[in-house]
Amino acid sequence: MIKVGVVGGTGYTGVELLRLLVLHPEVELSVVTSRSESGRKISDLYPNLRGHLDIEFTEPDVDRLAECDLVFFATPNGIAMKSVPTLLEKGVKVIDLAADFRIKDPELWSQWYGMEHACPELLEEAVYGLPETSREQIAKARLVANPGCYPTAVQLGFLPLVKAGLVDASCLIADTKSGVSGAGRGASVGTLLCEATESMKAYKADGHRHLPEISQGLQWHSNDKVGLTFVPHLTPMIRGIHATLYANLTQDVEDLQALFEQAYKDEPFVDVMPVGSHPETRSVKGANTCRIAVHKPQNGNTVIILSVIDNLVKGAAGQAVQNMNIMMGLDEETGLRQVALLP
Protein backbone atom coordinates (compact mmCIF):
# COMPACT_ATOMS: atom_id res chain seq x y z
CA MET A 1 0.00 0.00 0.00
CA ILE A 2 1.15 3.55 -0.73
CA LYS A 3 1.26 5.70 2.41
CA VAL A 4 -0.30 9.04 1.52
CA GLY A 5 -0.47 12.38 3.33
CA VAL A 6 -2.86 15.26 2.58
CA VAL A 7 -1.96 18.74 3.79
CA GLY A 8 -5.06 20.92 3.93
CA GLY A 9 -7.65 18.17 4.47
CA THR A 10 -10.42 20.56 5.54
CA GLY A 11 -10.51 22.51 2.27
CA TYR A 12 -12.63 21.72 -0.78
CA THR A 13 -9.87 20.12 -2.83
CA GLY A 14 -8.58 18.39 0.31
CA VAL A 15 -11.90 16.73 1.11
CA GLU A 16 -12.31 15.83 -2.57
CA LEU A 17 -8.93 14.08 -2.40
CA LEU A 18 -10.16 12.18 0.67
CA ARG A 19 -13.38 11.15 -1.12
CA LEU A 20 -11.32 9.68 -3.98
CA LEU A 21 -8.49 8.23 -1.90
CA VAL A 22 -10.62 6.31 0.63
CA LEU A 23 -11.82 4.09 -2.24
CA HIS A 24 -8.42 3.83 -3.93
CA PRO A 25 -7.33 0.19 -3.61
CA GLU A 26 -3.59 0.94 -3.40
CA VAL A 27 -3.66 3.81 -0.91
CA GLU A 28 -3.49 4.03 2.86
CA LEU A 29 -4.31 7.53 4.13
CA SER A 30 -1.70 8.01 6.85
CA VAL A 31 -1.72 11.74 7.63
CA VAL A 32 -4.39 14.38 6.98
CA THR A 33 -3.56 17.81 8.33
CA SER A 34 -5.49 20.82 9.53
CA ARG A 35 -4.40 23.60 11.82
CA SER A 36 -7.98 24.59 12.69
CA GLU A 37 -9.39 21.06 13.23
CA SER A 38 -6.35 19.24 14.61
CA GLY A 39 -7.43 16.41 16.94
CA ARG A 40 -10.93 16.18 15.45
CA LYS A 41 -12.11 13.01 13.75
CA ILE A 42 -12.24 13.71 10.01
CA SER A 43 -15.61 12.01 9.56
CA ASP A 44 -17.09 14.28 12.27
CA LEU A 45 -16.39 17.28 10.06
CA TYR A 46 -17.18 15.45 6.82
CA PRO A 47 -19.91 12.85 7.45
CA ASN A 48 -19.75 11.63 3.84
CA LEU A 49 -16.53 9.88 4.97
CA ARG A 50 -18.17 8.04 7.91
CA GLY A 51 -17.47 4.35 7.59
CA HIS A 52 -14.60 5.00 5.19
CA LEU A 53 -12.00 6.92 7.20
CA ASP A 54 -11.36 6.57 10.89
CA ILE A 55 -8.44 8.91 11.57
CA GLU A 56 -8.14 12.43 13.00
CA PHE A 57 -6.78 15.63 11.55
CA THR A 58 -3.27 16.39 12.81
CA GLU A 59 -1.19 19.56 12.78
CA PRO A 60 0.94 19.92 9.64
CA ASP A 61 4.28 18.51 10.76
CA VAL A 62 6.98 17.85 8.21
CA ASP A 63 8.51 14.94 10.19
CA ARG A 64 5.18 13.09 10.27
CA LEU A 65 4.60 13.84 6.59
CA ALA A 66 8.08 12.48 5.84
CA GLU A 67 6.84 9.02 6.90
CA CYS A 68 4.58 8.99 3.83
CA ASP A 69 5.51 7.78 0.36
CA LEU A 70 3.66 10.67 -1.28
CA VAL A 71 2.18 13.92 0.02
CA PHE A 72 -0.51 16.07 -1.60
CA PHE A 73 -0.58 19.77 -0.74
CA ALA A 74 -4.15 21.10 -1.00
CA THR A 75 -3.15 24.42 0.53
CA PRO A 76 -3.16 28.07 -0.52
CA ASN A 77 -0.39 29.29 -2.83
CA GLY A 78 2.97 29.73 -1.12
CA ILE A 79 2.61 26.97 1.51
CA ALA A 80 3.94 23.83 -0.17
CA MET A 81 7.17 25.49 -1.28
CA LYS A 82 8.22 25.87 2.38
CA SER A 83 8.21 22.09 3.05
CA VAL A 84 8.85 20.54 -0.34
CA PRO A 85 12.69 20.67 -0.25
CA THR A 86 12.76 18.77 3.08
CA LEU A 87 10.22 16.19 1.90
CA LEU A 88 12.08 15.55 -1.36
CA GLU A 89 15.34 15.20 0.58
CA LYS A 90 13.70 12.50 2.69
CA GLY A 91 12.58 10.61 -0.41
CA VAL A 92 8.91 11.63 -0.32
CA LYS A 93 7.15 12.38 -3.61
CA VAL A 94 5.01 15.52 -3.72
CA ILE A 95 2.01 16.71 -5.73
CA ASP A 96 1.12 20.36 -5.16
CA LEU A 97 -2.46 21.31 -6.05
CA ALA A 98 -1.56 24.99 -5.63
CA ALA A 99 0.51 27.05 -8.03
CA ASP A 100 3.91 27.05 -6.30
CA PHE A 101 5.63 24.96 -8.98
CA ARG A 102 3.53 25.62 -12.08
CA ILE A 103 5.45 28.55 -13.59
CA LYS A 104 9.04 27.91 -14.69
CA ASP A 105 10.25 31.51 -14.48
CA PRO A 106 10.64 32.55 -10.80
CA GLU A 107 10.37 36.28 -11.62
CA LEU A 108 7.15 35.78 -13.54
CA TRP A 109 5.84 33.65 -10.65
CA SER A 110 6.66 36.38 -8.10
CA GLN A 111 5.06 39.02 -10.31
CA TRP A 112 1.72 37.13 -10.36
CA TYR A 113 1.77 35.58 -6.89
CA GLY A 114 3.14 38.58 -5.02
CA MET A 115 5.85 36.79 -3.03
CA GLU A 116 9.40 35.53 -3.32
CA HIS A 117 9.71 31.87 -4.25
CA ALA A 118 11.15 29.83 -1.36
CA CYS A 119 12.90 27.25 -3.58
CA PRO A 120 13.27 28.55 -7.14
CA GLU A 121 15.93 25.90 -7.76
CA LEU A 122 13.13 23.29 -7.88
CA LEU A 123 11.03 25.04 -10.54
CA GLU A 124 12.91 23.49 -13.44
CA GLU A 125 12.69 19.98 -11.98
CA ALA A 126 8.97 20.17 -11.17
CA VAL A 127 6.83 18.51 -13.83
CA TYR A 128 3.64 20.26 -14.93
CA GLY A 129 1.05 17.58 -14.27
CA LEU A 130 -1.16 17.57 -17.33
CA PRO A 131 -1.01 13.84 -18.15
CA GLU A 132 -2.34 14.35 -21.68
CA THR A 133 0.88 16.18 -22.57
CA SER A 134 3.47 15.01 -20.03
CA ARG A 135 2.75 11.41 -19.01
CA GLU A 136 6.33 10.20 -19.45
CA GLN A 137 7.86 13.02 -17.41
CA ILE A 138 5.24 12.61 -14.67
CA ALA A 139 6.12 8.92 -14.39
CA LYS A 140 9.72 9.86 -13.49
CA ALA A 141 8.93 12.91 -11.33
CA ARG A 142 9.51 13.46 -7.61
CA LEU A 143 7.58 16.73 -7.71
CA VAL A 144 4.44 17.42 -9.75
CA ALA A 145 2.73 20.78 -10.13
CA ASN A 146 -0.93 19.97 -10.53
CA PRO A 147 -2.49 22.37 -13.09
CA GLY A 148 -5.12 24.93 -12.15
CA CYS A 149 -8.78 24.33 -12.92
CA TYR A 150 -9.21 26.91 -15.69
CA PRO A 151 -5.81 25.98 -17.20
CA THR A 152 -6.85 22.32 -17.44
CA ALA A 153 -10.10 23.05 -19.30
CA VAL A 154 -8.55 25.69 -21.56
CA GLN A 155 -5.38 23.82 -22.49
CA LEU A 156 -7.16 20.55 -23.25
CA GLY A 157 -9.52 22.50 -25.51
CA PHE A 158 -6.91 24.46 -27.45
CA LEU A 159 -4.03 21.96 -27.59
CA PRO A 160 -5.02 19.83 -30.61
CA LEU A 161 -5.33 22.98 -32.77
CA VAL A 162 -2.23 24.69 -31.40
CA LYS A 163 -0.07 21.55 -31.66
CA ALA A 164 -1.13 21.05 -35.28
CA GLY A 165 -0.31 24.71 -36.07
CA LEU A 166 -3.74 25.22 -37.63
CA VAL A 167 -4.76 28.40 -35.81
CA ASP A 168 -3.43 31.90 -35.26
CA ALA A 169 -1.83 31.26 -31.86
CA SER A 170 -1.36 34.98 -31.28
CA CYS A 171 -5.10 35.56 -31.05
CA LEU A 172 -6.72 32.92 -28.81
CA ILE A 173 -9.74 33.77 -26.67
CA ALA A 174 -10.92 31.86 -23.60
CA ASP A 175 -14.25 32.84 -22.07
CA THR A 176 -14.55 30.72 -18.93
CA LYS A 177 -17.07 30.16 -16.14
CA SER A 178 -16.48 28.60 -12.74
CA GLY A 179 -18.63 27.29 -9.92
CA VAL A 180 -18.19 28.89 -6.52
CA SER A 181 -16.25 25.98 -4.97
CA GLY A 182 -13.38 27.20 -7.17
CA ALA A 183 -12.85 29.94 -4.62
CA GLY A 184 -12.25 27.46 -1.79
CA ARG A 185 -13.97 26.95 1.56
CA GLY A 186 -12.62 30.03 3.30
CA ALA A 187 -15.33 32.50 4.28
CA SER A 188 -15.60 35.57 2.05
CA VAL A 189 -18.43 37.96 1.20
CA GLY A 190 -18.21 37.21 -2.53
CA THR A 191 -19.08 33.54 -2.03
CA LEU A 192 -22.05 34.06 0.32
CA LEU A 193 -25.32 32.62 -1.03
CA CYS A 194 -26.90 36.07 -1.31
CA GLU A 195 -23.92 37.43 -3.24
CA ALA A 196 -23.15 34.56 -5.61
CA THR A 197 -26.52 33.06 -6.49
CA GLU A 198 -29.04 34.37 -9.08
CA SER A 199 -26.25 36.42 -10.60
CA MET A 200 -23.16 36.07 -12.75
CA LYS A 201 -20.08 38.23 -13.14
CA ALA A 202 -16.72 38.38 -14.81
CA TYR A 203 -13.70 38.99 -12.59
CA LYS A 204 -10.03 39.81 -13.08
CA ALA A 205 -10.70 40.55 -16.77
CA ASP A 206 -7.52 42.67 -16.82
CA GLY A 207 -5.30 39.84 -15.59
CA HIS A 208 -5.95 36.58 -13.74
CA ARG A 209 -2.99 34.53 -12.45
CA HIS A 210 -4.01 31.60 -14.64
CA LEU A 211 -3.13 33.67 -17.73
CA PRO A 212 0.66 33.10 -17.52
CA GLU A 213 0.09 29.42 -16.65
CA ILE A 214 -2.14 28.77 -19.68
CA SER A 215 0.10 30.81 -22.00
CA GLN A 216 3.18 28.93 -20.81
CA GLY A 217 1.50 25.55 -21.35
CA LEU A 218 0.26 26.40 -24.84
CA GLN A 219 3.60 27.97 -25.77
CA TRP A 220 5.39 24.66 -25.03
CA HIS A 221 3.38 23.16 -27.91
CA SER A 222 3.32 26.06 -30.37
CA ASN A 223 5.88 27.15 -32.94
CA ASP A 224 4.30 30.60 -33.02
CA LYS A 225 4.09 33.14 -30.21
CA VAL A 226 0.99 32.53 -28.11
CA GLY A 227 -1.28 35.47 -27.32
CA LEU A 228 -4.28 34.76 -25.12
CA THR A 229 -7.27 36.76 -23.91
CA PHE A 230 -8.65 35.04 -20.80
CA VAL A 231 -11.73 36.18 -18.91
CA PRO A 232 -13.03 34.14 -15.95
CA HIS A 233 -16.60 34.41 -14.62
CA LEU A 234 -18.22 33.32 -11.38
CA THR A 235 -21.49 31.44 -11.93
CA PRO A 236 -24.14 30.28 -9.45
CA MET A 237 -23.27 26.60 -9.30
CA ILE A 238 -21.21 24.66 -6.77
CA ARG A 239 -18.92 22.69 -9.11
CA GLY A 240 -17.92 23.00 -12.71
CA ILE A 241 -15.83 24.87 -15.25
CA HIS A 242 -17.24 25.74 -18.67
CA ALA A 243 -14.77 27.12 -21.20
CA THR A 244 -15.86 28.58 -24.53
CA LEU A 245 -12.72 28.91 -26.63
CA TYR A 246 -12.27 30.82 -29.87
CA ALA A 247 -9.44 30.50 -32.42
CA ASN A 248 -9.00 31.59 -36.01
CA LEU A 249 -8.00 28.93 -38.54
CA THR A 250 -5.03 29.85 -40.72
CA GLN A 251 -5.83 27.19 -43.33
CA ASP A 252 -8.69 25.00 -44.48
CA VAL A 253 -9.12 21.92 -42.33
CA GLU A 254 -11.16 19.11 -43.82
CA ASP A 255 -12.30 17.44 -40.61
CA LEU A 256 -11.82 19.23 -37.28
CA GLN A 257 -13.81 16.57 -35.48
CA ALA A 258 -11.38 13.88 -36.69
CA LEU A 259 -8.43 16.01 -35.52
CA PHE A 260 -9.80 16.14 -31.97
CA GLU A 261 -10.86 12.49 -31.94
CA GLN A 262 -7.40 11.46 -33.10
CA ALA A 263 -5.67 13.71 -30.53
CA TYR A 264 -7.56 12.16 -27.62
CA LYS A 265 -8.28 8.64 -28.86
CA ASP A 266 -6.08 7.01 -26.18
CA GLU A 267 -6.94 9.41 -23.36
CA PRO A 268 -9.08 7.79 -20.67
CA PHE A 269 -10.25 11.11 -19.24
CA VAL A 270 -10.93 13.22 -22.32
CA ASP A 271 -14.18 12.67 -24.19
CA VAL A 272 -14.57 14.24 -27.62
CA MET A 273 -18.32 14.45 -28.05
CA PRO A 274 -20.21 13.92 -31.31
CA VAL A 275 -20.52 16.76 -33.87
CA GLY A 276 -23.02 19.39 -32.77
CA SER A 277 -22.76 18.65 -29.02
CA HIS A 278 -22.93 21.23 -26.27
CA PRO A 279 -21.35 19.61 -23.17
CA GLU A 280 -22.86 20.53 -19.82
CA THR A 281 -20.91 20.93 -16.59
CA ARG A 282 -23.31 18.51 -14.88
CA SER A 283 -22.18 15.77 -17.27
CA VAL A 284 -18.79 15.75 -15.49
CA LYS A 285 -19.86 16.49 -11.92
CA GLY A 286 -17.84 14.27 -9.58
CA ALA A 287 -15.97 12.61 -12.48
CA ASN A 288 -12.38 13.00 -13.64
CA THR A 289 -13.52 13.74 -17.17
CA CYS A 290 -13.06 16.62 -19.58
CA ARG A 291 -15.75 16.66 -22.27
CA ILE A 292 -14.99 18.60 -25.42
CA ALA A 293 -17.06 19.60 -28.46
CA VAL A 294 -15.78 21.36 -31.59
CA HIS A 295 -17.89 23.75 -33.65
CA LYS A 296 -17.12 25.41 -36.94
CA PRO A 297 -19.73 28.05 -37.79
CA GLN A 298 -20.42 28.33 -41.53
CA ASN A 299 -19.39 31.97 -41.76
CA GLY A 300 -15.78 33.04 -41.19
CA ASN A 301 -12.77 31.05 -40.08
CA THR A 302 -13.40 30.89 -36.34
CA VAL A 303 -13.37 27.55 -34.52
CA ILE A 304 -15.29 27.32 -31.25
CA ILE A 305 -14.31 24.68 -28.73
CA LEU A 306 -16.46 23.92 -25.71
CA SER A 307 -14.66 22.26 -22.81
CA VAL A 308 -16.13 21.26 -19.44
CA ILE A 309 -14.62 19.77 -16.29
CA ASP A 310 -15.44 19.50 -12.60
CA ASN A 311 -13.06 22.04 -11.04
CA LEU A 312 -12.59 19.85 -7.96
CA VAL A 313 -11.95 16.62 -9.91
CA LYS A 314 -10.20 16.92 -13.32
CA GLY A 315 -9.45 20.53 -12.27
CA ALA A 316 -7.78 19.52 -8.97
CA ALA A 317 -8.11 16.34 -6.83
CA GLY A 318 -8.95 13.86 -9.60
CA GLN A 319 -6.09 15.03 -11.78
CA ALA A 320 -3.82 14.86 -8.72
CA VAL A 321 -4.81 11.20 -8.14
CA GLN A 322 -4.28 10.54 -11.86
CA ASN A 323 -0.78 12.01 -11.47
CA MET A 324 -0.15 9.91 -8.35
CA ASN A 325 -1.13 6.76 -10.25
CA ILE A 326 1.32 7.62 -13.02
CA MET A 327 4.13 8.51 -10.56
CA MET A 328 3.62 5.26 -8.61
CA GLY A 329 3.48 3.04 -11.71
CA LEU A 330 -0.20 2.15 -11.24
CA ASP A 331 -2.92 1.90 -13.85
CA GLU A 332 -3.75 5.56 -14.48
CA GLU A 333 -7.48 5.02 -13.99
CA THR A 334 -7.20 3.35 -10.57
CA GLY A 335 -9.72 4.87 -8.17
CA LEU A 336 -10.98 7.28 -10.84
CA ARG A 337 -13.70 5.41 -12.65
CA GLN A 338 -16.60 7.42 -11.18
CA VAL A 339 -19.57 8.20 -13.39
CA ALA A 340 -20.76 11.82 -13.15
CA LEU A 341 -23.68 12.57 -10.85
CA LEU A 342 -26.86 13.28 -12.83
CA PRO A 343 -29.32 14.99 -12.59
Ligand SMILES: NC(=O)C1=CN([C@@H]2O[C@H](COP(=O)(O)OP(=O)(O)OC[C@H]3O[C@@H](n4cnc5c(N)ncnc54)[C@H](OP(=O)(O)O)[C@@H]3O)[C@@H](O)[C@H]2O)C=CC1
Ligand atom coordinates in the same frame (compact mmCIF):
# COMPACT_ATOMS: atom_id res chain seq x y z
N1 LIG B 1 -11.08 24.97 -5.35
C1 LIG B 1 -10.73 24.64 -6.59
O1 LIG B 1 -11.57 24.38 -7.45
C2 LIG B 1 -9.29 24.55 -6.97
C3 LIG B 1 -8.27 24.90 -6.11
N2 LIG B 1 -6.97 24.80 -6.49
C4 LIG B 1 -5.90 25.17 -5.57
O2 LIG B 1 -5.81 24.16 -4.55
C5 LIG B 1 -5.42 24.75 -3.31
C6 LIG B 1 -6.48 24.43 -2.26
O3 LIG B 1 -7.71 24.98 -2.68
P1 LIG B 1 -9.05 24.81 -1.87
O4 LIG B 1 -9.16 23.43 -1.38
O5 LIG B 1 -10.11 25.36 -2.73
O6 LIG B 1 -8.77 25.80 -0.64
P2 LIG B 1 -9.52 25.89 0.76
O7 LIG B 1 -9.41 27.29 1.18
O8 LIG B 1 -10.86 25.26 0.66
O9 LIG B 1 -8.62 24.98 1.72
C7 LIG B 1 -7.30 25.32 2.05
C8 LIG B 1 -6.74 24.30 3.04
O10 LIG B 1 -5.41 24.63 3.36
C9 LIG B 1 -5.21 24.60 4.77
N3 LIG B 1 -4.21 25.62 5.08
C10 LIG B 1 -4.35 26.97 4.95
N4 LIG B 1 -3.20 27.60 5.29
C11 LIG B 1 -2.33 26.62 5.64
C12 LIG B 1 -0.99 26.63 6.10
N5 LIG B 1 -0.32 27.77 6.27
N6 LIG B 1 -0.39 25.44 6.38
C13 LIG B 1 -1.06 24.28 6.22
N7 LIG B 1 -2.34 24.20 5.80
C14 LIG B 1 -2.96 25.36 5.51
C15 LIG B 1 -6.59 24.87 5.36
O11 LIG B 1 -6.80 24.18 6.58
P3 LIG B 1 -6.41 24.72 8.04
O12 LIG B 1 -6.60 26.21 7.99
O13 LIG B 1 -7.34 24.03 8.96
O14 LIG B 1 -5.01 24.27 8.23
C16 LIG B 1 -7.50 24.21 4.33
O15 LIG B 1 -7.66 22.83 4.62
C17 LIG B 1 -5.29 26.26 -3.57
O16 LIG B 1 -3.96 26.58 -3.82
C18 LIG B 1 -6.15 26.48 -4.81
O17 LIG B 1 -5.74 27.59 -5.52
C19 LIG B 1 -6.61 24.29 -7.69
C20 LIG B 1 -7.57 23.91 -8.58
C21 LIG B 1 -8.99 24.01 -8.31
Ligand SMILES: CC(=O)N[C@@H](CCC(=O)OP(=O)(O)O)C(=O)O
Ligand atom coordinates in the same frame (compact mmCIF):
# COMPACT_ATOMS: atom_id res chain seq x y z
C1 LIG C 1 -14.06 30.83 -8.71
C2 LIG C 1 -12.66 31.15 -8.23
O1 LIG C 1 -12.45 32.03 -7.43
N1 LIG C 1 -11.68 30.41 -8.74
C3 LIG C 1 -10.31 30.57 -8.38
C4 LIG C 1 -9.45 29.57 -9.11
C5 LIG C 1 -9.07 28.44 -8.24
C6 LIG C 1 -7.81 27.75 -8.66
O2 LIG C 1 -7.75 26.90 -9.50
O3 LIG C 1 -6.71 28.20 -8.12
P1 LIG C 1 -5.21 27.97 -8.53
O4 LIG C 1 -5.22 27.21 -9.79
O5 LIG C 1 -4.58 29.29 -8.70
O6 LIG C 1 -4.56 27.15 -7.49
C7 LIG C 1 -9.81 31.97 -8.74
O7 LIG C 1 -10.21 32.52 -9.74
O8 LIG C 1 -8.89 32.41 -8.05
